Amino acid sequence: MPQGGNAQLSTVVLAAGEGTRMRSSTPKVLHPIAGRPLVEHATRAVAGLDPEHLVVVVGHGREAVTEHLEGLTTALDRKVTTAVQTEQKGTGHAVSCGLSELPPSLSGTVIVTYGDVPLLETNTLSALLAEHTSSGNAVTVLTAVVEDPTGYGRIVRDADGGVTAIVEHKDADEDQLEIAEINSGIYAFDAEVLSDGLSRLSTDNAQGELYLTDVLSIARGDGRGVGALVCVDAWQVEGVNDRVQLARLGAELNRRLLERWMREGVSVIDTGSVWLDAGVTLARDVLIEPNVQLRGSTSVGEGATIGPDTTLTNVTVAEGAKVIRTHGSDSAIGAGASVGPFAYLRPGTSLGEKGKIGTFVEVKNSRIGTGTKIPHLSYIGDADIGEYSNVGAASVTVNYDGVSKHRTTIGSHARTGCDNMFVAPVTVGDGAYSGAGTVIRRDVPPGALAVSGGPQRNLEDWVVNRRPGTAAAEAALAAQKRVEEQQP
Numbered sequence: 001m002p003q004g005g006n007a008q009l010s011t012v013v014l015a016a017g018e019g020t021r022m023r024s025s026t027p028k029v030l031h032p033i034a035g036r037p038l039v040e041h042a043t044r045a046v047a048g049l050d051p052e053h054l055v056v057v058v059g060h061g062r063e064a065v066t067e068h069l070e071g072l073t074t075a076l077d078r079k080v081t082t083a084v085q086t087e088q089k090g091t092g093h094a095v096s097c098g099l100s101e102l103p104p105s106l107s108g109t110v111i112v113t114y115g116d117v118p119l120l121e122t123n124t125l126s127a128l129l130a131e132h133t134s135s136g137n138a139v140t141v142l143t144a145v146v147e148d149p150t151g152y153g154r155i156v157r158d159a160d161g162g163v164t165a166i167v168e169h170k171d172a173d174e175d176q177l178e179i180a181e182i183n184s185g186i187y188a189f190d191a192e193v194l195s196d197g198l199s200r201l202s203t204d205n206a207q208g209e210l211y212l213t214d215v216l217s218i219a220r221g222d223g224r225g226v227g228a229l230v231c232v233d234a235w236q237v238e239g240v241n242d243r244v245q246l247a248r249l250g251a252e253l254n255r256r257l258l259e260r261w262m263r264e265g266v267s268v269i270d271t272g273s274v275w276l277d278a279g280v281t282l283a284r285d286v287l288i289e290p291n292v293q294l295r296g297s298t299s300v301g302e303g304a305t306i307g308p309d310t311t312l313t314n315v316t317v318a319e320g321a322k323v324i325r326t327h328g329s330d331s332a333i334g335a336g337a338s339v340g341p342f343a344y345l346r347p348g349t350s351l352g353e354k355g356k357i358g359t360f361v362e363v364k365n366s367r368i369g370t371g372t373k374i375p376h377l378s379y380i381g382d383a384d385i386g387e388y389s390n391v392g393a394a395s396v397t398v399n400y401d402g403v404s405k406h407r408t409t410i411g412s413h414a415r416t417g418c419d420n421m422f423v424a425p426v427t428v429g430d431g432a433y434s435g436a437g438t439v440i441r442r443d444v445p446p447g448a449l450a451v452s453g454g455p456q457r458n459l460e461d462w463v464v465n466r467r468p469g470t471a472a473a474e475a476a477l478a479a480q481k482r483v484e485e486q487q488p
Contacts, residue, residue, distance in 0.1 A: 005050035008108035015115025016059025027061030035277025048122030090209025138224035184237035386412030
C-alpha cells in the first residue's frame, strides 16, 4: 500500500484502555479474533483509506501493543505512528495525545475510531468520509440503531433530524435513555474544529473526564454543521469489552469469512465447525470438511480437499491435494499430494507433487520429492528425499546425536524397507534398496542393497526351559506333542 495517498486525511485509532473486564494480563486490544488482534483489525480498516497520517494511541500494555504495530507497519507497507496516553483521562484526552504526533498546522479531515471494533470495514469509513465531505460538516458521527443501547452514548436530534448532542449513558435522563440510536465512537472531524474543540473541553460530567463527544456540542454552538451517518450493519460498530463479546464478535466474523469464500466457490460442509483466520485464502472448488481450522496465512489451491478434523497454520496446499485428519504448520503440500489421516507436519515440511505422507507419519524440516511416498508409522526429520521413492513403515531418520542435528539424504526411485533407522548424517543413493530392520549408518551407493542384520538363529526349547509352567511353555509343549503324534 502506498503511504500518504490522501494528503487531506488523517486517522487516529484509540487503543489505550486497560480493558479491566477482560480480566487478563494481555492488553484488551491484543486479544485476537480470526487470527488477528483487535487493534490490527481496526488499524487495517483505517489503513484501507490510505491516509497521510495513521496514529494509534496506546497506553495500557503499550510496549506489547507497540511491538505488534511495528510488525504491522511492515505488513501494510506504510508507517503506523504510535502516541502514548500515560493517564486515562477520557476520549478527548486520548485524541489530544494522538494529535500531538501530527503536524501542528494539520488541515483536512481527521477520522477517529477505536482499537476494539474489529468488524469495522474500510468501505464503511469511506462512506462516512464521503458523507462528511459532501455535507460540508464540521463533524460527522457514525451511528447505529440497536435493540439494546445500554452502555452506549445516545444520539440526540432536533425536530429536523439534525444532531444536537451525544449524551453518555451515565449522564442521560429518562427520555434520552429511550433513544435507540447510539454513538459508535467513530467520527469524521474537520481538523481545525477538532483541535479547537479539544482545547475547550471540560471535566464537568459524571466521570470527571474529557469527553470527545462534547466537541460536537461545541461545534454546534459555534454554528458549525454536525451530521451523522447511520451504519445499517450494527455489527461493524460493536466493541469488545469482555470475553463474552470477544467470542460473539469472533463467531460473527468467522461467519462472514465463510460466507465470503462460499460465494467465491468454496464448499463448506458444516459451517458450524469450520474456523478461518482473516489471512487465509481459498481457491474455487475447494472442499472443506467438518472440524477444520485454517489459520495464519494458509492458502488452499483449486480443487483441494481439507479435512475432516484438520488444523493448518501457515500451510500452502496446492491444487487437487487432499489433507485428512492432519495437524500442520509452516509447510507446503504439492499439487495432487495426499496427507493423512493422523499426520503431523512440523515447520519446514515440503511435500512434492503427487507425494504422500500417510497415517501416523511425522515430518519436520524435510523436502520430499515428486511422487515419493511415506505411507505410515514413520518419523522423517531433517531429510531430503528425491522423486518417486518409497519409505517403508516404521522408519526413522535418527537426526539428533545429543548435541547437533544432522541431515539424511535419500535419492530418487529408492525403496527402503520397513523398520529402517537412518543414522544421520547419511546418504542413500538413487535406486538403492534396503532390507527390513536395517540400521543404516554408512552411505548406500546408488543401486545397492543395504542390510545390517546377521543370520537368524532359533534357540530350540528356550521357552520350555526358561519359562516353565507359563501358558506359552504349555502351548509349545502341546504343539510339539501334536507334531510327534503326526510323525510315522
